Amino acid sequence: MKILVSAKRVSDPNAKLAIAKDGKWIEGEVEYILNPFCENAIEAALQIAEANDGTETVAIGIGDDETARFIRQGALARGIDRGILVSAEEETIDSDLIARIYAGVVHRENPDIVLLGKQAIDGDSNQVGQLLAEYLGWPQATFASKIEVSDGKAVVTREVDGGLETLEVTLPAVITADLRLNEPRFASLAGIMKAKKKPFDELEIDDLDLENTETKVQVVGLVTPSGRKAGVLVKDVEELVQKLRSEARAI
Amino acid sequence: MSKVLILAEHDKGALKKVTLNTLAFARQYVAKFGGSYDFAVVGHNVGGVATALQGYGAGAIHVADHADLAHPIASAWGKVLADLAKSIGADVVTGPASTTGKDVLPRTAVRLGAGMASDIIALTDSGAFARPMWAGNLTGNVKISTANKVISVRASAFDAAEATGGSSPIQAFAADPALAGSRVKFVSFDGVQSTRPDLAEAAVVVAGGRGLKDKFGAITEPLADVLSAAIGASRAAVDDGFAPNDYQIGQTGKVVAPQLYFAIAISGAVQHLAGMKNSKVIVAINKNGDEPIFEVADYGLVADAFAVVPELTSQIKALRG
Ligand SMILES: Cc1cc2nc3c(=O)[nH]c(=O)nc-3n(C[C@H](O)[C@H](O)[C@H](O)COP(=O)(O)OP(=O)(O)OC[C@H]3O[C@@H](n4cnc5c(N)ncnc54)[C@H](O)[C@@H]3O)c2cc1C
Numbered sequence: 323m324k325i326l327v328s329a330k331r332v333s334d335p336n337a338k339l340a341i342a343k344d345g346k347w348i349e350g351e352v353e354y355i356l357n358p359f360c361e362n363a364i365e366a367a368l369q370i371a372e373a374n375d376g377t378e379t380v381a382i383g384i385g386d387d388e389t390a391r392f393i394r395q396g397a398l399a400r401g402i403d404r405g406i407l408v409s410a411e412e413e414t415i416d417s418d419l420i421a422r423i424y425a426g427v428v429h430r431e432n433p434d435i436v437l438l439g440k441q442a443i444d445g446d447s448n449q450v451g452q453l454l455a456e457y458l459g460w461p462q463a464t465f466a467s468k469i470e471v472s473d474g475k476a477v478v479t480r481e482v483d484g485g486l487e488t489l490e491v492t493l494p495a496v497i498t499a500d501l502r503l504n505e506p507r508f509a510s511l512a513g514i515m516k517a518k519k520k521p522f523d524e525l526e527i528d529d530l531d532l533e534n535t536e537t538k539v540q541v542v543g544l545v546t547p548s549g550r551k552a553g554v555l556v557k558d559v560e561e562l563v564q565k566l567r568s569e570a571r572a573i
Numbered sequence: 574m575s576k577v578l579i580l581a582e583h584d585k586g587a588l589k590k591v592t593l594n595t596l597a598f599a600r601q602y603v604a605k606f607g608g609s610y611d612f613a614v615v616g617h618n619v620g621g622v623a624t625a626l627q628g629y630g631a632g633a634i635h636v637a638d639h640a641d642l643a644h645p646i647a648s649a650w651g652k653v654l655a656d657l658a659k660s661i662g663a664d665v666v667t668g669p670a671s672t673t674g675k676d677v678l679p680r681t682a683v684r685l686g687a688g689m690a691s692d693i694i695a696l697t698d699s700g701a702f703a704r705p706m707w708a709g710n711l712t713g714n715v716k717i718s719t720a721n722k723v724i725s726v727r728a729s730a731f732d733a734a735e736a737t738g739g740s741s742p743i744q745a746f747a748a749d750p751a752l753a754g755s756r757v758k759f760v761s762f763d764g765v766q767s768t769r770p771d772l773a774e775a776a777v778v779v780a781g782g783r784g785l786k787d788k789f790g791a792i793t794e795p796l797a798d799v800l801s802a803a804i805g806a807s808r809a810a811v812d813d814g815f816a817p818n819d820y821q822i823g824q825t826g827k828v829v830a831p832q833l834y835f836a837i838a839i840s841g842a843v844q845h846l847a848g849m850k851n852s853k854v855i856v857a858i859n860k861n862g863d864e865p866i867f868e869v870a871d872y873g874l875v876a877d878a879f880a881v882v883p884e885l886t887s888q889i890k891a892l893r894g
């Protein structure tokens with residue numbers, strides 16, 4: 323079996339973000355981390371591989387040279403077998419193009435499972451896995467909190483509105499990870515050393531035979547939403563109830 | 574002139590209110606760009622949903638009823654919705670950014686060659702779609718450059734549309750989901766049983782955090798009862814098993830904007846704020862006065878929740894007689 327898994331870098335969620343001069347993305351000294359959902363996807367890929375002998379795991383990241391660091395340290399150092407960086411001018415990608423790039427890699431690699439995060443915590447689109455599944459004509463199981471793979475099938479429990487849904491998908495399939503899927507392991511020192519020697523391919527978008535590299539969605543401007551002002555502290559329950567009643571008229 | 578197709582959200586044959594929040598967006602879109610809107614009701618035995626939508630001014634209500642559509646299998650629903658859009662000439666397909674909408678709509682977008690904007694909160698004056706990014710720390714205004722467009726709508730950002738009277742015609746659509754769904758089998762659904770209002774629809778939300786520990790229910794439920802409130806939770810409270818996943822509010826859970834929100838023993842991490850900071854009135858109860866939740870709260874009470882929440886509950890109960 324072969325599993326393709328994602329390694330996307332995102333800005334640290336606690337970083338103060340500065341909007342770039344053209345107003346279209348962020349800039350400046352931002353710390354980056356591996357997208358938390360990709361960490362869960364990587365952990366899931368490793369667990370499936372551990373339970374199924376002869377499984378190869380491949381991590382893919384799309385972005386600039388910096389992204390390579392996250393593929394190595396975030397994925398290979400944890401135990402993923404090899405890495406692929408698809409170089410992309412980041413200003414020119416949207417979720418749709420990311421999905422088509424993934425589809426191009428899938429056609430080269432022929433994995434049985436593509437494991438992505440349910441969302442990227444920068445763009446927050448929650449689209450790539452679903453778009454990819456449709457481009458490939460594959461079934462999908464999104465927002466996974468449990469995955470069991472056997473006999474060419476995956477039984478996936480999904481976190482949905484109203485509860486937990488369980489689906490059985492016939493492989494090949496796309497699965498997207500939710501945060502409660504697992505506890506991502508840390509990379510060991512040995513893992514970090516080994517990662518340096520693991521196979522690592524760099525591809526250009528041109529290598530993937532996409533019909534075109536046009537985006538369908540463009541960010542035309544980023545703005546800072548108007549914040550909330552802190553209110554008042556009340557001294558006790560009585561004052562709270564009185565304020566909620568006569569000032570806020572909320573109860 | 575646009576033709577907007579709205580995917581109706583329903584649960585076991587009952588229309589869900591988020592459909593009407595999505596309709597509010599569709600009406601804004603049509604007011605700006607001209608055109609009309611139709612509803613798509615996809616599922617099995619969903620006639621009641623179509624009837625419930627008749628008074629809302631749609632050109633038509635299309636019902637795609639098929640046994641294989643009984644569960645919202647994304648590949649099947651996504652295909653049927655795209656087929657329907659093509660057959661009626663819809664250039665915009667929209668639906669709530671619920672877990673079903675998030676699962677299904679991107680697949681429809683691919684089939685229509687459409688760009689998709691997720692989870693939008695406004696249509697800007699210049700006709701861009703505003704959507705929260707980076708956990709709502711920034712708002713991105715995005716344009717979709719394809720002729721067809723797919724848009725998921727954050728329900729809490731649009732007031733539910735009112736009925737306008739009239740009676741839109743109901744039309745059956747001969748859905749063909751079979752092939753698209755054949756490699757997916759529905760196994761089971763483990764639903765959260767509740768007689769409380771839906772989180773997405775409630776006027777009051779009582780949310781609890783990790784600090785409540787195994788007293789999560791004992792503290793939140795009585796207060797929710799007196800206020801007819803829905804109960805929500807932080808991710809930490811869900812992760813630790815004090816509340817079901819369906820309760821999670823935040824960047825990766827549900828987004829709510831009730832009239833009144835109680836954050837009890839919740840620290841106020843950015844990811845939690847992303848799901849509730851547009852509530853009208855926010856009350857924070859936390860024993861640590863330095864927590865970031867107080868930066869967004871209208872009323873803050875620095876106290877031990879185990880002591881003050883039961884007192885709050887009984888005072889409100891007394892008020893209500
Ligand atoms: C002006 C501009 C600047 C940009 N700068 C950057 C930038 O600096 N860095 C950057 O990464 N993107 C950049 N982008 C692209 C934008 O962030 C993409 O939309 C984003 O990569 C995908 O986010 P999403 O919310 O659409 O993905 P979602 O649909 O929320 O992502 C779902 C899953 O898809 C996978 N995935 C998504 N993106 C990638 C990726 N790049 N590599 C591997 N797996 C992925 C992950 O598993 C993720 O969990 C820029 C875009 C614009 C317009």
Ligand SMILES: Cc1cc2nc3c(=O)[nH]c(=O)nc-3n(C[C@H](O)[C@H](O)[C@H](O)COP(=O)(O)OP(=O)(O)OC[C@H]3O[C@@H](n4cnc5c(N)ncnc54)[C@H](O)[C@@H]3O)c2cc1C
Nearest residue numbers: 782783784807808809823824825838839840844845860878
């Ligand atoms: C990718 C990602 C996505 C995430 N998505 C979400 C999301 O959607 N929603 C979400 O909520 N979080 C999310 N998180 C997690 C988030 O970062 C925080 O960890 C989480 O919100 C913390 O929950 P909490 O406030 O209940 O717990 P803590 O931060 O541990 O806070 C507990 C609070 O309880 C208070 N307390 C303790 N005992 C008492 C008492 N007796 N009386 C009064 N107060 C008391 C403490 O002072 C403290 O403020 C996400 C994180 C990541 C990395």
